[in-house]
Amino acid sequence: AEGYTFFRGQDSFIQHKLLPSLLREDFKTSRRIYSASCDKSFMNSFKSRAVACINFLPQNDWEWMSTAQHYGLPTRMLDWSQSALSALFFAVENEKFEYADDEDTSVIWCLNPIALNEKTRFVEEYTVIPNIIEQNQVFQTKLEEKFGIGKSSADIIYPIALICPASNRRINAQKGTFTLFPLNAKPLEEMDGMDDILIQIKINRESKQEIKKQLFEIGITYSNIYPDLDYVC
16 A cells, blocks of 8 residues: 555564564563663663774764664664565564464554654654654754653653664665654554554464565575674574
């Protein structure tokens, strides 16, 4: 469908909600795994320890957060791809995933980022998907007010769809983008007004192995999706 340009593949649509890693809930208790204070403490610790290990210096909190996300730190960023085939790969990658519910299955989520940002928009002149390194001072100030590290609000704030600079090979290979969530967010699929913003495509469990084989045949493989040296083997 037109406008749905962000894609995300997941093992499960029941066990795995559309929440970033810092805001995830325990499947059995529905309680958050991390407290709200972890947003600030995790990032502060990462900044202090990462400087000696990275070969570039992030220019703002969002670059720091996307760098931390890349290396596995729980953050409020939820990864998406502009490649539907990459998303499909992630949905079928784990053939042995154990489902806790008979109705559960792998899924591809398709997001209209422009429509989402129309709900989120706090800078009126923005009609495109902003880049986190955007130099517009009004945009950066508003982003900090609504989504700043450690900031919490009683207001309902929708996530914002953003583009991330391709600062590493994996982001570039997966055509990575993301949605930045506020601390008090519900899962994206449970927010009001998602009917024209979010589409769910379920994948038959029995088809996962065949789909994965077909993806390999057209060149969508582990080495393409995960080009880092860590994943080569």
